[in-house]
Amino acid sequence: MTIQILMPALSPTMEEGTLAKWNVKEGDKVSSGDVIAEIETDKATMEFEAVDEGVIGKILIEEGTEGVKVNTPIAVLLEEGENASDAENAAEAAPKAEPKSEAEPEPNSAPKAAAEPKAPEPATLDPDWPADAPMKKMTVREALRSAMAEEMRADGDVFVMGEEVAEYEGAYKITQGLLDEFGGKRVIDTPITEHGFAGLAVGAAFAGLRPVVEFMTFNFAMQAIDQIINSAAKTLYMSGGQMGCPIVFRGPNGAAARVGAQHSQDYAAWYAQIPGLKVVQPYSAADAKGLLKSAIRDPNPVVFLENEIMYGKSFDVPDIEDLTIPIGKARIWREGSDVTLVSFGIGMTYALEAADKLAEDGISAEVIDLRSIRPMDTATVVRSVMKTNRCVTVEEGWPVCSIGSEISAVLMREAFDYLDAPVLSCTGKDVPMPYAANLERHALVTAQEVIEAAKSVCYR
């Protein structure tokens, strides 16, 4: 059977090109890999190699021809035992069908929500544990430590890796006692090599282990962000669902105190944009414990954002066997009727303080702790705003493309008719973090700013 040689596409964008030169003539024998022609694409002149063996039976497009469409037959190749008349017949045969491009319906009917794991039941004032559970005071630090220890006891595939997590027991003492209990095989000190150990842990997760990677702070995870996003978050999708990446990246995030611009940054909005990642930023010790346990069990990569200033704060934590908090569910901290304050992580301290002061002025604020940034429990926020008709968001991160911006957009889309005032965002200031004590205080969000924003949307 004769073979038609077609005008090739030699770049991702090429639709037509110039057949600059034939390096063979009719009757020449060619084998795979021989350069038979030179073709000018939209980018460069490329050599065009033969794929099949045979004899050039007929040249259909003369050299120097411009604007030859991709897939146009340009020559006929004869295989062993064929002659020129076969070439004539082949040349007259209809050209091969164009690659199909039939109109397709726009994918807007596809369910958008599928990319977002559905939030559990909407939040209520009820806690996520039995009402009669005994409570115990616990710091956020101890809550995180006990979450890891419990999960490591339950599953031998869980291990902790990071800088100073083992012998030093954690730069912030979150891994205190873990080396003693679990040994060096499962509590692993790494060199200072964030990019490398993040990638190594992702590889271990591909192989089915469940790493908990501690970044001494999330500022250093910027060195590793390619592995977090390109390797951890995208591989399940790129593999058509074959490969999972059950991994937790955790560590302190956001401003500490007086540590300057490179060590003071909130990454919530950065990671919140990435499909394939879950992002959690707890405020209370109970949520820190329950969410970290859920994160370690989750089959997806979870970015778990903590805060150094919160580590030493104590909260009531239910003293029950296996406390887990579902990822993707907000918590209503206090009910109110005049304005909804939405926050997460350390931002909650400002929101709650503001709510107390607002109450003194006769303004009843409802305070929602998002707890999870992705997936985000926007249903709880929307429901609250339908009641209060006003919303102020609170976070330490920068204002541009912030979590507050996202909430604002959601409310405009889903609660437009319920809003009696514009949604206001209280954020960190749009500057790198300064060192001087007074400047730093000013760069961070304050309870006073939240109070003023709440009064402003209440027209008070």
Added chain:
Amino acid sequence: MAATRQRKPNASKEELLGYYRDMLLIRRFEEKAGQLYGMGLIGGFCHLYIGQEAVVVGVEAAAKEGDQRITTYRDHGHMLACGMDPDGVMAELTGREGGYSRGKGGSMHMFSKEKEFYGGHGIVGANVPLGAGLAFANQYRGNDNVACTYFGDGAANQGQVYETFNMASLWKLPVIFIIENNQYAMGTSLKRGSSTPALYTRGEAFGIPGEAVDGMDVLAVRDAAKKAVAHCREGKGPYILEMNTYRYRGHSMSDPAKYRTREEVQKMRETRDPIEHVRELLTLGGDATDEELKAIDKEVRDRVNKSAEFAQASPEPDLSELWTDVYA
């Protein structure tokens, strides 16, 4: 090229025929992929492995069940060599439902848990710590599997490669770093991009043994790989193999290859071709007849044609696929 080619093969006829068949399958598959690209059936980036076949076929000859492999974006050869189905690979290239990633990965992103193939990665150097992570899992589980981690001469200058060398040596991870030195990091020749050209010595500072291998000689590759695999299985830690090889085609499909001469490529093809080498060993030694080899040629060509037909007949993925596999 470092070593001299073997004239007296320490391989049986069956082994040689196997290597010949495996290398030829990659060659013909890649030629077909290039052709389908030319017809507009394959899009985007497409990095062909033609010329480098002896590397992956030689390493696979030293591997056992349970060993893992991970590589960069020039990955079609690695998938075929570890036994993945040519139909599924070709259909992924055409972005069809029958592809290994159901059309969601493309040329650079395919995986097979069954064959312990962990991709297919597009960021130069990023698969190196991932490969060490596979080795970490082997050590954690206490098995004797080895993670074969392939990367190019270009990736050998990435920082995370050295972060990985350090950890792999520190923790004695069972990982073989296989540097496929095809002489050009896209358009930058080795001497224009590397302060020291001997890439196999790049682990010296970390105490990792390294060896330069003639990557155009499947038997030299296999023997070096056997040594490296044994080193890893004995718990002695990582090993570096620098495979000196050559890619005949451009970096990707749209590479006009102005950074090297036509004569250089032609000379490599004529004098160093890894497939011709095995063909010579088989015929000059009188082990195999022309008919036997022709039969393999035909079998391989038919297999590749079948994969191309499958890849064109397989439908495009359903639009609902857009939204699946984002979360487990």
